[in-house]
Amino acid sequence: MQKSKISEWTKEQNKWFESALAIFDTETPDRWSNVAAFVPGKSEYEVREQYEELKADINNIESGLIEDPESYLVQNRGFNSFGNRLFRSRSFDHERRKGVPWTEEEHRRFLMGLQVHGKGDWRNISRNFVMTKTPTQVASHAQKYYARQHSEGKEKRRPSIHDITTIHLLPRATNSGLSFQPTRYQVQG
DNA sequence: TATTGGGGTAGAG
DNA sequence: CTCTACCCCAATA
Structure with a gap:
């Protein structure tokens, strides 16, 4: 949608960008020049812009506006390597998380x-x-x-x-062919 | 305005 | 990862 505005970021560049954000956290002085130094072909300004974009995306994700955050990030900004770990770690901005109420x-x-x-x-x-x-x-x-x-x-x-x-909980029909059939996989870490 | 609900978070295990 | 205790703040009594 509004994505044509940002200059093209290659997957490679995004990977470096990810890494740099993790290395230079919010506390780092001169954060953006440091980050920019990590991303080939991108200026400090471009890196800041990319960060703002990412932040906006994450806000949307955490507001529940995006159904599949992971593929969203992968598709829209070529993120891949770290799924949604980055912004759950301390390396990302820590404005106290809002909390989406349970339905x-x-x-x-x-x-x-x-x-x-x-x-x-x-x-x-x-x-x-x-x-x-x-x-x-x-x-x-x-x-x-x-x-x-x-x-x-x-x-x-x-x-x-x-x-x-x-x-x-509604007692699920025992014999009438309903429905509630949890597909269950046991997942091991 | 004092309390509670209900979200996230820290730290130990 | 799970558990427990705790923090924060909006909604409510």
Whole structure:
């Protein structure tokens, strides 16, 4: 769309760019001249521009506006080698992450995953049920969920998504050919 | 305005 | 990776 504006970045250049960002973090004085020095054929200015572009993309991704972040980055800016690791590491800008609220749908899928994989297997729950959240996010969500269960019957509580528990799941038809057939792969790190 | 919900994060294991 | 404790802040009582 608006991509024709930026001068062409080759895959090679992007790779160097990635590496440079990781090496020279936000704290680095003269960051951009250092980064530029790492990217053949790109000026400090161009490198800064590329960074702003990337930052915008990441904002969109984290706002959930982009469904498949990984292939988005690969296609739109030739990123490849590091998936979405870069901006999850300290090397990337750390304006406190906003946090996209869980939808009820996601929460239900979480509960289903819980039944299939069991408590603690956040990795597979993330992979097979709540694909929109990372294992860490699932774990964080689970922590809140269990905390609320255990503090049940306590004073003034306001309604929460965590009040939807596993017993609220529709009992999936046993014989009518529905539906809920989790494709489950056991994934090992 | 004090408290709680619910997101991310740090650090240990 | 998972667990636990903790931080932060918006929404709410």
